Amino acid sequence: MYVYFWRWAIWKAFQQAPEEKAIISFITASSWLDGPAFVGLRKLAVDTANDIWVLDLGGEGRGARKEENVFDIQSPVAIVTLVKSGKASRAAKIFYRRIRGTRQEKFLQLDEIKRLHADDGWIEIAAPNGEKFIPETTSELWQQLPLLADLFPWQQPGIMYNRAWPVAPSPEVLKERWKFLLEDTDADSRAERYVTGNSGRNIYTKVGSLEPLADLPVDAEPQPIVRMGWRSFDQQWTFDDPRLAKTDSPALWQSLSDKQVFLVSPWTARISNGPAATVAVGVPDKHYYCNRGGKDVIPLYRDQECEQPNVTAGLREKLEDIMGLEVTPEDFLAYCYALIAHGGYSEMFHDPLDSSPVRIPITRDLQRFTQAVEMGYELLWLQTFGQRFTSDARPLGRVPRIDGLFWLESVNTLPQDMKEISYDAETHQLHIADGVISGVLPEVWTFEVSGMKVLDKWLGARTRKGIGRAAGKSATPLDRIRPTEWEDEWNDELLDLLRMLTRTVELGPQQMQLLEEIVQGELITADQLPSPTDAERKVPKTIKRDYGQTSITF
Template sequence: MVAFVCSAGFLAGPGFAGMREYLRRTADEGWIVDLTPEGHQPPMNTRFFRENQQPICVAVFIRRGGPDPDVPARVHRTLVKGTVEQKVDALACLMTGDARWQLCTNAWDAPFDIGESGIWASMPTVPELMPWALPGVKPNRTWVYAPEPETLWERWKVLVRAPVTEKSTLVKETRDSKLNIEKAQVRGMGRHVGTMGAETGPCPPLCRLGHRSFDRKWVIPDNRLHDTPRPPLWYTHSDKQIFVVEQHAHPVTAGPALVFSSLIPDMHFHSGRGGRVLPLYRDAKVNTANVSPGLLEHLSRRLKCIVAPEDLVAYLAAVAAHDGYTRRFAEELKQPGIKIPLTASRSLWRAAVNIGQEVLWLHTYGERGVDPGAGRLASAPRLNADRPAVRLGIPDTPDLMPEKIWYDEPTRSLHVGDGIVAPVSPAVMAFEVSGMPVVKHWFGYRKRRPDGTRSSPLNDIVATTWTPAMTTELLDLLNVLERCVALAPEQDSLLTKIVSGPLITVDDLVSSGVLPVPSSATKMPRPDLENDLFSEAD
């Protein structure tokens, strides 16, 4: 017998696949108790070890005789919930024959997770539909982001005028970004000459990136300041590109399972804790879609209608970008990774694409999914009635720069410092993306003392007054979230019809030759190096 209390990372982490296979080959039976079903950074009264923020578990494995390495061990799993005292009481009466145990899957190196339901097992993963994926951009220095351009211009000016002896601290030098080492140009980012240490020129033109779900920020697009800029995201970006963002490293617990952006996403875009980006197109000219070879043709044959790349991403948005999906598959989503139920009904497919276009329009603030005939203009979405509006002006003086927001539910009023915006629904204030409350998180980066990691003294240069642009962006956010909340019941109803009807399953995709995805489709695309006669070569 072997028994241990440890981090729960080995239960599903890819780096522990060998350990899981060893345990299955060496033991006859195992029992795993999840001591932290609350996830990362659980409430203090639920922690067995108060300083520990990571999920932990108890694992017990036994062998009754000689090893039988050709038969995988039967592994059971359960969890205990509540305060530490409640968890201790639950453990005290937990026996091996308890009905609370559930059998884990038995593939040799598979996660020690409860077996998938039949419908979940039949659904393809997002990368099986859109095979090229990569993390979002990672500057590794937070000061290159700001909600307003003026802050970044001032930070740049302070940096380039600083004495050489201070620049290292201001930049926050790292292994990948050093003051006196030149870095290659990245197609799509701002152009630069020489090293950052020798820089004395003006700030390069700023651009916007997707910093967090529904939160767009300005960034200095200078490769010398970005440790891991993810060049393919820059050189495949265009006004037609759509980035699908999936949280695949942590369980999705609430809100939309997938989020979408027209802007290049940050590494932590989804919910502040990693994730991966799946671009719709593999090139800026949108000649090649990031779709598994043969998938669109197969869907077109099965559904008896033409399926375009934009239709596929709209379908994903309709099916998975709402809290109904997350509630329905709550147990399955404890194991990270999103799966998509592909309907075999043409009418349901078309309904999903129509709804999904509106979801894309909302997630991208009116930059994608535009259709004036359907009321979707190429501008920030607005409610048709009862729009949030400024009822009491948010002060624009330094001494009254907002420090906090609070919500008065009876009057449906959002208080921003001394200002008031209303009406705002309780559902919008509660709107979250897997533990990240969107409105509070958005404001946290714009208050008098902004939230976030301080990586440099340059982080101390922040906006000192609330601006009209901030108010406009807040109204944009509230209108978008109100419309997402209003659309969610329709998405949930459609999802119910889809999962209750005939599906195109993984087996169907395998038999048609779509799966497994060829390795070539997962590889990073090369930049388009074609230049016209007058373009400037890199």
């Protein structure tokens, strides 16, 4: 609604009498300052005003970077003042100022602002065509670093279901849900169980060679049940069935292979603490990174044969000229991952990451480059649970054991909810219903990806009640078909997760030291690297699949 107020006020105060002087000043939600849906409003403001003054008060209550708001609300706010000193003959000058702190500290800072004057702590921004009203950063170093998305140009959203039931930690649960979906032949009943949205696919939608769900007999077999990336470090199960998704991301499915790996790093969402990227081997969910997502998935290869690396043309050759050695796509991904997949990176670049996606410092030093590549290989092997970047020292399907980390008591009873899961920081013991694991470090228990506690999310999904929307009042009958016992496979999976997180935590200080050395040394700047073409950024064309065939699984 606030957009309507802005539009009405601009028409009333500016456009009805273009020659007259006028001022509009509102405090509203700040999403229009940089949101992609508000380009038109920003352009209108710039075209009709002479000067624009933005006091960004922050106050995010839901995202990764929580901050106290000046109001008792969750949405960040800003005071924006549009000044028209006469007929606008040029794009307006934009002056930006960020107010941080507690609510009271923000009030005190506002009280000190006696006038709008460019010499008083404001940053001037040029945004003539609807560009953002928030500066990317004032850091000269940051602006020189290449964007991650300019190094790996194909970047797109993951799967978006718009319903919870097609994903589960257990294939058996998915089979039960499928059976319940089809057991009533009444179309209205199936549509209700399916959870039909206002847009997207429904039970009558025909996708490729697949029959519409409304026409299936009650005993129809489901499409293959395969692994997918549900949330960071959590591989769950889903149907390889595009009828169940609003957006199934067919190009990602088409690119699956035993060499493919998906880097996931936020493009629009803000990064707070923890790693600035995570990784998956199954097709990731749209919200894989930390329960928030968008155009965040970056495949290493554009094709299943792994003949077309998703690396900007000419970039590896440029690196090879500087380093004097061959740089494979895997080498370059490993280098980048070593630098950004730890909390030290998010801490070092905390302020720039408030308004910018990830950028990569690329060293000119051969020794540091190769050191980062080797460190990245270990991390990627660990965080794909031994499924990628293997070698004699990094065996396939193995996560290294950690001394003292083991089951003291196995789980015999499925926990009802998260109340039956607890951690003892003194004994380093994790309690899951009647089961106990020893040797869990506090840093592992609290490990987060931009506000999402990894172990809370993983364990919560493996309770009788579940977590999130599927466990609340809006849960559907299909959502309520949940695991009834703790599965044996989860014992090994949880131990592997804890081992992986333990080793990841151990590597963090080494990654930070290397990052500091690289940033302090000579860097390859963005303008010294080739730029991706529009074709390289485009999603690869998809080939019609025969859904009668069993698909690739991992």
